[in-house]
Amino acid sequence: MAKQDNKLSTKSYRGVRDFYPEDQFIQRYIFEHMEQICELFGYEEYSSSILESAELYRGKTSEEIVNEQTYTFTDRGEREVTLRPEVTPSFARMIAARYREIPFPARWYTIANCFRYERPQRGRLREHWQLNADIVGAEGAAADAEIIAIAHGVMRSLGADERNFEIHVSDRRILDAMYGVVGIEKAMYPDITRLLDRRDKIKDFEKQLSEKLGSSAQATKLVKELARTTSTAYLEELRGQLELLGVGNMVVDTKITRGFDYYTGMVFEVFDTDPANRRAMFGGGRYDNLLSLFGVDSIPAVGFAMGDVTARDFLETHNLLPKYAPSTELMLLIVEADASTHAMRLAQELRREDVTVSVNFSGKRVGDQIRQADKMKVPFIIAIGTKERESGRYTVKNISTGAEITLPADRIAEHLFSSLG
C-alpha cells in the first residue's frame, strides 16, 4: 500500500464530473423524461461505443477540428481512435451498415456521452451526455415537425411551459439561396456558414466576413439579405405541422445556421427565454446526404441532440430541479446486536414485496442510526429490538412527519406504498 505522503488524488480528471447519488438522481430524472418522450413518439433505443475510428469524423469535417478539438490517439494496433465528439456519425454508420434490412422510416434514440477537448467552462465540459433522436427515411415538414415536437415534449415534460423557451427555426436552403444572390462560390458555403453560426460570439463579425469573402461589398450585401429574410412557404408549412403536434412556440430566425457541415434543410435551436440564461441550449436539423458518405444511397434524415449540462442549467434557472429522494424507502435500525438476524430476515421478506430496504449495519446507537436515515433522506424507519422480535409487530415511522403506525410484517409494504403514493 502507498504511504500517506504518496497518496492518490481524490479529484476527478479535469473537465469531467463525478455523480454522487444526489447528482445521479437529477441525471436519472432528465434521462427518464427524455426516454419517455422519445418512446411516446415511437422511437426505439440503440447505442454504440464511445470509441470510433478517427476516420469517421475526418470524412465530414476538417482534420484540424479532429486533431485539436477531439480526443484522438493511436492505439497499439496503429489505429487512430477518437472518443466520439457527437453521435450523428455513429448513428449514420449503423444505419448504413444495415440499410437493406432496416424498415424506413426508422425512428431511433440514444442517450450517450460525448467528449470534446475544450477548456472547461459553464455548459461546456470535456464529457457530457446527450439525447440524440433521429428519423431516417422520411422527407418533408411532417418529419421535421416530429423531431422539433420531441425536443418540445422533453422540455414540457421537465416542467417548462411555452413561455420559458422558444424554438428558433431556419433552413439551410435559405442560406444557400442568399449565397447565390450575393454571388458566393459554392466551395465557400461551409466556411461562411460556420462563421455565421458563431456570429453572436464574434465582435468584428462583418470584418471577418469581408476577409473570408475577399469582398466587403459581398459581406455588406449578405448581412443585408440576412436581415431582410422573414419566412418561407416551407417554414410556414412546418409551423402548421407543429401546431398539429401541440407546439406553439416556433419562431422563424434566419440567424440560426448550426455549426455542422452536414445539414441540408431545416435547422433549429431551442432558446431559454429567461434574461439570466438567454441563449441557444441545443438544436438539430435535417441532413439528407450524410448516409451517402458510407457508399449507400442518399437517405433523408433529421434529428436533434440535447445535452444534460444545458438541461440541468435550464432546470436550475427556472427552479424546476426535482427534490432528491433516494431509491431506499425504508431503513431497519438495529436496537441491540442480536436483532440483526431478525432484521435481515424481515428485510428479505419485504424485498419480496418490492420494498426497497436497507439494514443499518453501523453498530451505532439508535439515535445515530435515525440521524443517518434522516441525512440520507430515507423516508421510513423501523427500529428492531426485543419487543418487535417477540411480538412480530413493527412500528413504521415517517421521519419527516413523525407519524407512526404499528403493523404486522405482511402489512408494511402496503402501508409504505400508499404513503409514498
Place this chain on the structure above:
Amino acid sequence: MAKQDNKLSTKSYRGVRDFYPEDQFIQRYIFEHMEQICELFGYEEYSSSILESAELYRGKTSEEIVNEQTYTFTDRGEREVTLRPEVTPSFARMIAARYREIPFPARWYTIANCFRYERPQRGRLREHWQLNADIVGAEGAAADAEIIAIAHGVMRSLGADERNFEIHVSDRRILDAMYGVVGIEKAMYPDITRLLDRRDKIKDFEKQLSEKLGSSAQATKLVKELARTTSTAYLEELRGQLELLGVGNMVVDTKITRGFDYYTGMVFEVFDTDPANRRAMFGGGRYDNLLSLFGVDSIPAVGFAMGDVTARDFLETHNLLPKYAPSTELMLLIVEADASTHAMRLAQELRREDVTVSVNFSGKRVGDQIRQADKMKVPFIIAIGTKERESGRYTVKNISTGAEITLPADRIAEHLFSSLG
C-alpha cells in the same frame, strides 16, 4: 461530400459493439434487473467518468498492466489519462473525496462501461458494461453476505434457478495463512496470488509456481495445503448469513483468489453450472485497505462487479433471453396522403394518454405499411382513411392474432393497455 470510392467504413472500432434496437432491448433488460435488485437492497445509484488519471491505477497495480492492458494516452495538457478498466478505484476515489460527509455504511451501485486493451475473444471485449455494487463502512459476514445476495438476486431475477449457477467463496486470509505455513515472504504474496488466480488457464502451473518461489519444495507444499483446506469458521458464519437472505448455493472453494491485489478478506466467483459454459462468470470480494491509498482512514469495503457480456452469454446458454418487443405499441397507417394530418392529431391525442405511437411516413401502400409494422414487431396498427376521418371510429388490429376491434379515439388507450397486460 466524399466520393463513392473514398467511402467510410460502416464497421465499428475493433472489439466494441453496436447495439441495434434488438440488442439494446437485451441490454436494457439486463440493466433494469440489476438496478431493481440493487435498489431492493437499499443501494443508491452513482456514476463517474470513463476518463481517469492514469495515476489512479498505478497506485495499486504494476506499471506494466497500466501500460499494456489499458487504454492510456497523454492529453494535450501532458496529463496521462486512462479509460477506466474497472470501477472500484473510481468508487474508492469518490468515497475518499467526501468521506467526512458520507454516512457509513454507504451502499452504492453503478452500471458503467469499462475498457481493456485485449485481443477480442468470447466474453472478453475491449469495451464492456458492468454492474458494480459496493458497501463501504461495514465489516463482517453480514455485509459480505449482502453483496453475495445481490449477485444471487440479479441471477434469480434474470430467470436463473439455483441449479443453474453456484457461488464459489473463499477468503484471502486463508491464502495468507497458507503462505505463512509454507514460509513465503510477504512481498511475494501479490505475485503468488495472481498466479493462483490464473491456475486453471496455465498448463505447467506447478512449474511456474516453483520458478516464482525459487523452491520446488515450497511449491509442492503450497499445492498440498491448497488441496487440504476445506472451510473456516468465518465461511460457515457467512453461509448462515446467506441462508437468512435466501441464498442456498454457496460452495466453499479455496481455489478462488481473484486477480486484483486489493482484496483482503472474502472473495467469491459465480460459476455457470451448465457443462457447455462451466466457468467463472463474475465475482467480487472484500477490500479493506483501498481507501487508505487516498490518505483517508482505512474504511472496510466489499463489493462485486457483473459484466453484460457474461450475463448475456449465460442467458443464451440457458435459453433465458427475453423476446424482443419494441417500445412502440401502435403504428398509425396512412391510407391516403391527406389522412396524414388526421393521423398526426390522433397520435398526439393518444400520446397524452401514454400510448407509444408512431405514424407511418413511408408513403407506401397499406400492405407494405402493415409488413413494416410486422417486421418491426409493433403489436397494434390502425389504418387511417376517409372512413375513419368521417366516423371518428378506428379499427385497432392486433397484428399477431389478427383480432380487430372498432373504437372511438378515447377508448383506444384503455384497449391497448388491457391487451398488453
